[in-house]
Amino acid sequence: MPDGTVxxxxxxxxxxxxxxxxxxxxxxxxxxxxxxHPVRRELWEVPAGLLDVPGENPLHAAQRELYEEAHVKAEDWRVLTDLYPSPGGTDEAVRVFLARGLSDAEGDRYAVGEEEAHMLHARVPVAELVRAGLAGELQNTFLVLGVLALTVARAGDGLDALRPADAPWPARPFD
Incomplete structure (x- = not known):
């Protein structure tokens, strides 16, 4: 513990x-x-995934997940926020990116299986996601927090003032 006790x-x-x-x-x-499966439900989420390789660049992982799960690529990447979603039970650290300048990815769609095999895709207005999140209709942390962070960033210094995509991340250092 911080005071030296065990x-x-x-x-x-x-x-x-x-x-x-x-x-x-x-x-x-x-x-x-x-x-x-842990919650026995289908949830609306943003594309997301694990840092599969130790020291993996989080931007590269985010680009991979956007391609694999949505078959989309983006020209402009920023960091929306970094968080520990459940620090009492895991050391998981999550970097939430903002991707803009979207276009369809080239080539074949990524071959999905298991829990990804039946994914539905949609594009939903930010205002509707904020309303649904505050109404308790959305439960995915990264979706709710992401659209709220997006809304707050726009109301503040603007999206171009967000940290660059390669900003340091002390919780998960990368090359």
Whole structure:
């Protein structure tokens, strides 16, 4: 503990994750609906995934996830926020990116399986996602927090003032 005493704690060691709030020119966010077995429900989410390789560049992971889950690419990337989603039970750290300048990815769609096989895709207006998040209709942390962070950033210094995509991330250093 910080004071030097010893306490036993169980927690999940996690490699870290990335999530992508992909915003199109019509002020809509790319979302997917995916089955999540631990909660026994399908949830609306933003594209997201694990940092599969130790030291993996989080931007590269985010670009991969946007391609794999939505078959989309983006020209402009920024950091919306960094967070620990459940620091009492895991050391998971998540970097949430904002992706703009969207276009369809080239080539074949990524071959999906298992829980990704039945994903639905949509583009939903930011205002509708904010309303649904505050009404308790959305439960995915990265979707709700991402659209709220997007809304706050726009109301403040603007999206161009967000940190660059390669900003340092002390929770998960990368090359």
């Amino acid at each position: 306490a036993a704690r169980d927690y999940l060691v996690h490699p870290g994750s990335v999530a992508v709030v992909a915003l199109d020119d019509e002020d809509r966010v790319t979302v997917i609906r995916q089955y999540r």
